[in-house]
Amino acid sequence: MREPGAVIVGAGECGARAAFALREEGFSGPVALIGAERHLPYERPPLSKDGMAVADAPGMKTIADAARFEAAGIRLMLATDVAAIDRHARAVVLGSGDSIPYETLLLSTGARPRRLAFAEGSRHCLYLRTHDDARAIAARLQPDARIAVVGGGFIGLELAAAARGRGCRVTVVEALPRLLSRAVPAEIAAVIENAHRARGVEICCGVSIAGIADAGEGVEIRLADGASIAADLCIVGIGAVPNAELAADAGLAVDNGIAVDRCLRTTDPAVFAAGDCCSFPLDVYGGRRVRLEAWRNAQEQGTLAARNMLGADEPHSAIPWFWSDQYDLTLQIAGLPDEGAHVVRRDLGGDAFILFHLAADGRLVAAGGIGVGNAVARDVRVAEMLIGRRASPAPEQLASSDTKLKSLLAA
Numbered sequence: 001m002r003e004p005g006a007v008i009v010g011a012g013e014c015g016a017r018a019a020f021a022l023r024e025e026g027f028s029g030p031v032a033l034i035g036a037e038r039h040l041p042y043e044r045p046p047l048s049k050d051g052m053a054v055a056d057a058p059g060m061k062t063i064a065d066a067a068r069f070e071a072a073g074i075r076l077m078l079a080t081d082v083a084a085i086d087r088h089a090r091a092v093v094l095g096s097g098d099s100i101p102y103e104t105l106l107l108s109t110g111a112r113p114r115r116l117a118f119a120e121g122s123r124h125c126l127y128l129r130t131h132d133d134a135r136a137i138a139a140r141l142q143p144d145a146r147i148a149v150v151g152g153g154f155i156g157l158e159l160a161a162a163a164r165g166r167g168c169r170v171t172v173v174e175a176l177p178r179l180l181s182r183a184v185p186a187e188i189a190a191v192i193e194n195a196h197r198a199r200g201v202e203i204c205c206g207v208s209i210a211g212i213a214d215a216g217e218g219v220e221i222r223l224a225d226g227a228s229i230a231a232d233l234c235i236v237g238i239g240a241v242p243n244a245e246l247a248a249d250a251g252l253a254v255d256n257g258i259a260v261d262r263c264l265r266t267t268d269p270a271v272f273a274a275g276d277c278c279s280f281p282l283d284v285y286g287g288r289r290v291r292l293e294a295w296r297n298a299q300e301q302g303t304l305a306a307r308n309m310l311g312a313d314e315p316h317s318a319i320p321w322f323w324s325d326q327y328d329l330t331l332q333i334a335g336l337p338d339e340g341a342h343v344v345r346r347d348l349g350g351d352a353f354i355l356f357h358l359a360a361d362g363r364l365v366a367a368g369g370i371g372v373g374n375a376v377a378r379d380v381r382v383a384e385m386l387i388g389r390r391a392s393p394a395p396e397q398l399a400s401s402d403t404k405l406k407s408l409l410a411a
């Protein structure tokens with residue numbers, strides 16, 4: 001039996017950051033990082049963004065090379081399935097039957113694409129989550145290829161932009177009345193929709209799929225309104241499902257993901273969860289429980305979980321933040337727009353603008369911007385700090401470009 005140490009299940013961004021953070025925090029016991037994929041831990045954003053836009057297959061942006069893991073004394077167990085958590089014995093049980101004992105365990109198991117029942121069995125419907133998925137999709141984004149995208153969310157739209165960039169003909173089918181309705185305000189989503197349409201992407205919103213069938217070397221997508229789309233490839237991006245089964249089977253609480261407290265601890269104090277797989281309470285929104293599927297959250301929570309595995313007992317306090325790049329547009333959102341009761345718009349020059357979402361009591365709860373250039377990133381960054389300070393800036397000042405946003409930090 002090996003000496004128990006820190007075991008991390010899930011070798012994506014979150015798990016890899018946690019493993020290194022354990023060392024940076026001075027932990028000298030054994031660290032095992034177990035992942036189902038065969039690749040070294042890598043960053044996922046390029047898979048739907050710049051990595052996919054280039055003409056050849058997407059490269060891999062690894063978080064660290066094998067030598068760095070080795071130098072840090074991190075036992076990297078790739079292409080390894082974890083079958084169960086034996087909480088009584090404090091061990092994870094591998095698919096091979098072997099057990100790895102733990103003193104503290106981190107579940108950073110991520111999420112997987114939600115499957116579309118109509119697409120089951122089709123050779124021409126693909127999903128995107130992993131580097132291997134990205135390579136399979138990239139190989140089929142040939143000039144003039146007809147690409148149908150089911151789901152007008154982040155995966156669908158970033159890939160639609162990449163496919164247009166490669167000269168494909170693209171149609172997006174979204175079930176809801178507008179694009180990006182899960183996390184993006186309508187006024188910002190409209191800018192993105194216009195950008196796609198201006199580049200020749202066909203967009204059908206408020207339309208359900210009635211059936212999908214492979215037809216020769218392509219696929220036919222039948223819509224509920226009677227229309228049909230013939231495509232060479234159908235990309236399905238209809239949301240993600242948290243990988244919470246290991247936790248649920250081990251008797252840990254699950255509530256839209258593995259339920260953790262503000263310090264990322266599950267209902268077992270020896271087991272933590274972080275990243276896309278977990279739901280956690282956000283103090284800045286009165287303890288509202290959220291699950292974030294975002295790159296920066298995975299990094300921040302991986303690092304925080306490591307500290308708390310070593311007893312730091314620090315609550316998660318970061319403000320939710322994500323970005324998307326489509327064509328020359330950058331979209332960034334900090335905070336949770338649906339916490340707002342009213343919206344103030346500030347124009348940033350060119351066509352760029354930012355929307356500030358204020359709660360009924362005047363507190364700034366979210367800010368989302370879109371446009372070309374770096375003004376959006378600069379101002380969303382300031383807004384994020386204001387949200388973190390629970391500031392209630394005057395709406396006139398937020399709206400006026402005569403007021404430097406940064407000056408509100410001094411108030």
Ligand SMILES: NC(=O)c1ccc[n+]([C@@H]2O[C@H](COP(=O)([O-])OP(=O)(O)OC[C@H]3O[C@@H](n4cnc5c(N)ncnc54)[C@H](O)[C@@H]3O)[C@@H](O)[C@H]2O)c1
Nearest residue numbers: 151152153154155156174175237238239240293322323324
């Ligand atoms: N820039 C980013 O932050 C970024 C980029 C890529 C992926 N991601 C994350 O990866 C995860 C998966 O992305 P995603 O785009 O699949 O999810 P998403 O939730 O962003 O979008 C899914 C879209 O599919 C639509 N939809 C659902 N069922 C449908 C159906 N049957 N037919 C047509 N449309 C349907 C939804 O209404 C929604 O608009 C998300 O959590 C996303 O945030 C983030």
